[in-house]
Amino acid sequence: MKIALIGYGKMGKTIEEVAISKGHIISCRLDSSDFDPSELANSDVAIEFTQPDAAVSNILKCYEANVPIIVGTTGWYDKYEVLSKKAREENKALFTATNFSIGVNILFHLNEKLAGIMNNFSEYKVHMDETHHLQKKDHPSGTAVTLAEGIINSLNRKKKYIGLLDGQEAEISAFDLQIISKRQPDIPGYHKVTYESEIDEITISHNAKNRQGFAQGAVLAAEWIKGKTGVFGMNDLLNF
Ligand SMILES: NC(=O)c1ccc[n+]([C@@H]2O[C@H](COP(=O)([O-])OP(=O)(O)OC[C@H]3O[C@@H](n4cnc5c(N)ncnc54)[C@H](O)[C@@H]3O)[C@@H](O)[C@H]2O)c1
Missing domain, CATH: 3.30.360.10 (Dihydrodipicolinate Reductase; domain 2)
Incomplete structure (x- = not known):
């Protein structure tokens, strides 16, 4: 799978290691707000770990590029309902978790x-x-x-x-x-x-002894969301 990393900090780098070890390709690493949705065109899925004030705009860019997005960033959930509604109405794919471990x-x-x-x-x-x-x-x-x-x-x-x-x-x-x-x-x-x-x-x-657990969960979610539209979380993935 071709994975776009939105946010290439502590989590982005750990996710890269896990994704590559599972045979995935990192299609791009986007580490600031100035990227264009067209840069996501070559990706099957995006994984977003940035900062609270960046997540909403990054989610909208993925919707525009029609790329499913896995969001690990926390602290933006006051906008969750609006973005979920948009995903459902426009057949986009949004997967969020406050913790992927x-x-x-x-x-x-x-x-x-x-x-x-x-x-x-x-x-x-x-x-x-x-x-x-x-x-x-x-x-x-x-x-x-x-x-x-x-x-x-x-x-x-x-x-x-x-x-x-x-x-x-x-x-x-x-x-x-x-x-x-x-x-x-x-x-x-x-x-x-x-x-x-x-x-x-x-x-x-x-x-958490390290960041591996979060990264493994995020990559698992990226593999799982392929071909789906709608709004998802860890309960859907883990079937609890
Ligand atoms: N859900 C989970 O399981 C989980 C686990 C760990 C961390 N987190 C959350 O993930 C987020 C990132 O954590 P981290 O430890 O990697 O932080 P970090 O500060 O190490 O990395 C964040 C990166 O995002 C980049 N960035 C900032 N604004 C951006 C934008 N608009 N577009 C693209 N990139 C941008 C920064 O340059 C930085 O490299 C935080 O909100 C943290 O709380 C969630």
């Missing part, structure tokens, strides 16, 4: 299950932590937001999440789910959900 997607399922169980155990207070490298632009991470949404959907006593950078203070009500974001050197991604009572603590977490 299989392990994290297993954690997403455990998280929802555990949150549902906790409806019967009000003595447990829940909170979340995430840690990423210093260059990460958005907080809380897209993955943390997905985990928080999973808890809010399944646990009746939480209504919304509040994201804080480590050390930041805010008024937190009993209905709020607190997410603390830490930024430290060289951390690809760590997420933890904690349920704490007076007598014990239950935690579920995922620690």
